[in-house]
Amino acid sequence: MNSQATVTPIIEMRNIRKHYGPVIALAGVSIKIYPGECHCLLGDNGAGKSTFIKAMSGVVKPTQGDIFVNGEQKFFNNPRDAMQAGIATVHQHLAMIPLMSVSRNFFLGNEPTKKIAGIQFYDRKHADSKTMEAMSKMGINLRGPDQAVGTLSGGERQTVAISRAVHFGARVLILDEPTSALGVRQTSNVLATIDKVRNEGVAVVFITHNVRHALAVGDRFTVLNRGQTHGTAMRGDITPEDLQNLMAGGQELATLEGSLGGTV
Amino acid sequence: MNKSSAPFLCKDYRVNLMNNKLSIPDERVKEMSTFRNSLIRPELGGIIGTIVVFIIFIILASDSGMFSSQGVLNWSIVSAQFMIIAVGACLLMIAGEFDLSVGSMIGFAGMLIAIFGVTFGWPMWMAILLTFAICIAIGALNGFICIRTGLPSFIVTLAFLFILRGFTIFLPQTIERKTIIGGIREAAEGDWLGAVFGEKLFMGFFQYLGDLGIISVFSRGTRAGEPVVNGIPMLIVWALILVAFGHILLTKTRFGNWIFASGGDAEAARNSGVPVNKVKILMFMFTAFCATVFATCQVMEFGSAGADRGLLKEFEAIIAVVIGGALLTGGYGSVIGAALGALIFGVVQQGLFFAGVESSLFRVFLGLILLGAVILNTYIRRLITGER
Structure with a gap:
């Protein structure tokens, strides 16, 4: 163990x-x-989660x-340093460009090129086939590689962003609240993606303030509260109630939970 | 760690995740035919508009000489003028910025060529090259100010609209005490670079066509025997080269991908490692380059530079781009569409003249086309991108 x-x-x-x-x-x-x-980083608003992952991804020193x-x-002096060390961040909103096609988004910044008469051209065929491959591996059915990202659901966009990061060699994947704006079904898709990525040997840092989502995929849990950590718990060593209380800092939530039937 | 014995709130959830089959096709998405798919493209609005406009003028003006060789040349030149500035405006707009100083830049560039080449008497190639360098530098300055200050390019280039126009009037008045400088054609005589902008191509071929009687020839005067259309002006050649260059750059290179990304969402593009600032500044420079090409062709054709040249051209360029399906807020568009927009613009402007329609009605027509095209394009774009 x-x-x-x-x-x-x-x-x-x-x-x-x-x-x-x-x-x-x-x-x-x-x-x-x-x-x-899958290491879950939990914490309420203002707990320091964002600052912490910014330090990890080179955005702040x-x-x-x-x-x-x-x-x-x-x-890490800048995000590029962190990226070179294999640390990739997938932001909730700033990941994809909705008006562009999936394959163009997928290869954005890493476009494959081929030389025709000495001039570098975007290798569309290669990009398209690789994108379709990566997408079907992640369980997303595209109409075609030129389908615009805007036509995908929020969960699918997260999945595209995650598989893009993994495809380009991320060994640590930081997911900044990937499920916070998603519905039940889309959330489960994203969680399934996390599971697939983890099985490929990638370390996932999953930031969330939803205990259920954390428990569904997490192996270990670290709770941040007011800029400090309460240590890391293994899966099975901690109950959802404990996690919830740690995040909220104890007291206030206990009374609330009664009236909400324990389903925060 | 024994997973199954963990006191889990969400144990069932996890099991569901494992068995979740994600590869079922979405039953809410209709199958679309390949024909429909190939038809739905950013240029569709421009293609439809072009067909409609040509049908209208074939009905209205076919007996007026609009489709004779001379008539075709007439509206081709006007369309080519629009195309040259539309290509620059199109790429810049897709990159998420505007340039309202295009019209003033045209006047300014023409005036610089005249001052350098005629007033100062420098060789024409030197005057042209120096003008290009100055104008592209001003384009870069436009971009640099927008990027550094974060101000909307609308405001920054509006300032340059006035600044450049002011200089265009001030310089010739101070130096020559007039607002029009002539004698450029004489100064450019035999100059290799002047010829690149002012010459005509395939003159022998057109003479041959004239001799064969395929195109009509002058029957009287000093040019008797010469064909009425004696070659393809370099202006049209420049337009076609720029359209081809812009289209290939945008759709077939990685830089093109960066143009789309910079306009679509600059922040997301930066996160993906796209040098957004560099892309935008380069597009400002390219727009200035296109404006200078326009100006050089124009002064070579007219043989003079005037302080009022290029007035309102920035809006005509933007209109052509928007008719061609580009999104005003950036991130979406097509150079081919912009070229078709320019063609529509030119054909309508000259066609109404051929059809003998009161010229003030041109604006009414233009407004209607603009409105119709934008509505159609918005619909097409939603089909493609899934915007709501």
Whole structure:
């Protein structure tokens, strides 16, 4: 059961602090993420989740603390550095361009080219066939590779974004609240995608404030509260009620839960 | 870790996930025929518009000489003029920006060529090259200001509309004490670069057609025996080259993908590693290049540069682009569509003249076409992109 202790974490954040002027957004957060696991990062609004993943993806530089990738210390100056280290972030809204086709979106920034008479051209055939392949692997049925992303549902867009990140070599995938705006069925599709990606050996960092979604796919759970972590719990070591209470910081939610029948 | 014994709220959920078969086709999506699919494209509005316009004028003006060789040349030149500036405006609009300074840029570029080539007496190729360099630099400045300040390009280029027009009037008045500088054709005589913009192609072939009687020839005067159309003006050649270049750039290269992405959602494009700022500034420069091509062809044809040249051309370019199916807010459009929009524009403008329609009605016609095209294009675009 503790086989993970011998494996090097694919990414380790040690004692990360981030101060924005007088505001302490993160007060020393540590986390280890292993290949092939889905690590859920839970926390209420303002808990520091966003700042933490921004530090992980190179968007902000932590005031203090160390980042290790495969046991090697790294300093991310910008998102490109993090991407090169195999860390990809899928944002909820800023992932896809709705007016463009799926295949053009899929290869955006990584367009395949072929040379005709010494000039580089976009290799549309290659892009289209690779996109169709990746999409059917993820269980999305496209009318064709030139179908616009705008015609896909929110869940499908997330799935396209996730499979794009994996296709281009992401080893750590940070999903920033991928399910927060989705319906039940779309959520289950995204969670299924997470499961597929995890089985390929990619580490998934799943940020959410929905305990149900976290428990459905998570292997380990870290709860952030007011810039601090309450430690990491293994799957099975923690009950949904405990998670819920940790996120809310205890008290206030307990009374609420009674009146809502425990289904927050 | 024993998964099955975990006290799970969502255990069943997880099992469902595993068995969820996602590969069932969506029953809410109708199968569409390949014919319908191939028809639904951004240029469709432009194609329909072109067919309608030609049918109307074949009925209205076929006996007026509109479709004789001279008539065809007449509206081809006007359409080609629109096409040259529409290509630049189209790519820029798809990249999510506007350039309202195109018209003033045309006047300014023409005036610079005249001042350098005639007033200063420099060789014409030098005057043209320097003008191109200055105008493209101004285009880059337009883009740079938009990117750096984050101001809408609408405002920034509106400022340049006035700045450039002001200089176009000020410079010749200060230097030559007049607002029109002539003598450009004489100055460009025998100049290799001047010929690239002012010459005609296939003159021998047209003479041959004239001799055969396929196209009519002058029967009197100093040009008796010459065909009425004695070649294809370089203006038309430039228009076709620019349309082909723009179309290939947009649809067949990775840079084209970046143009769409920059206009579609700049933030998402940046997240994917697209150099959005570079793309936008380059498109501003390309728009300035197109305006300068227009100006150079025009001064070579007229032999003079005037301070009022290019007035309102920016709007005509934008109208042609919008008729051609581009989205005003960027991220969607087609160069072929813009070229067809320019063709419609030119044919209507000259066709009404051939048909003997009161010229003020041109604006009514134009407004109606614009409105109809935009409504049709919005419908087509929704079909393609699934916007709601």
